[in-house]
Amino acid sequence: MDEITASRAWRVPASLPAAKLAGAVLLVTLGLLFADGDPVRVAVAALAAAAVAGWAVRDLVAPVRLAVGPDGLTVIRGFAGRRLLPWSAVEAIAVDRRPRFGLTSETLEIDAGESLHLFGRYDLGANPEEVAAELRAARPNP
Template identity: 75%
Template sequence: MDDVTAEQKWRVPGSLPAAKLAGAALLVALGLLFADGDPVRLALAALVALGLAVWGVRDLVAPVRLALDAAGITVVHGFAGHRRLPWDAVEAITVDRRPRLGLSTETLEIDAGETLHLFGRYDLGASPEDVARVLRAAWTTAGDGPAGR
C-alpha cells in the first residue's frame, strides 16, 4: 500500500474545464445562430453559457478538490477557497452509492461535524472508493480514525 503519511492531492481532470468552456462557447454560437432575433432565446443561451463558463473557470482556479497530509485534509470550500480539517475534526469518511439513470454513482462524504464535504469521481479524478480507502488509512495512522477512538 502507498505511504499514507505522504502528501497526496486529488484534482479535477484537465479535460473537464476545457469541455465546459468549449460547451459555453458552443452555446453562445448556437444562440447567435438560432435565436432569429429573439432576445429571450439569446439571453437564455447567454445565461446558460455564462453559468457553464463560471463552472469551468472554477475548475481552472481551484483544480485541487482534496488534499491529504499527516496532519489532516484540506477540502475545497466555496467557489475557490480551501478549508483545513485536522484529523480530530473528521467524524466519518464514507462512500454513498446510488443508482441513477441505470448507472451507479459514488460520492465520497467527509463528515466534519458541522460540515459535510461531498466529492464525485469528476471532482477527484479517481474513484471515490479508492480515495476513501487512502483517507481512512491515513486517518487511522494518525490515531484519530475509528480504530484510534
C-alpha cells in the same frame, strides 16, 4: 496546508474545464443560430454560457478539491477557498452509492461533524472508493 505540503492531492481532470468551456461556446453558437432575431433567446443562451464558463473557471482557479496531510484534510470551500479539517474533526469517511438512470454513482462523503463534504468522481479525478481507502489509511490511529 497547501498543495505543496500535502501528502496526496486529488484534482479535477485537466480535460473537464476544457469540455465545459467548449460547452459554453456551443451554447452561445446555438443561441445565435436559433435565435431568429429574438433577443430573449440570445440573452438566455449567453446567461447559460456564462454560468458554464464560470463553472469552468472554478476548475481552473482551484483544481485541487481534496488533499491529505499529517495535519488532516484540506477541502475546497466556496468558489475557490480552502478549509483545513484536522483529523480530530473528521468523524467519518464513507462512499455513498446510488443508482441513477440505470447507472450507479459514487460520492465520497467526509463527515466533519458540523459540515459534510461531498466529492464525485469528476471532483477527484479518481474512483471515490479508492480515495476513501487512501484517506482511511492516512488517518493517524487515535
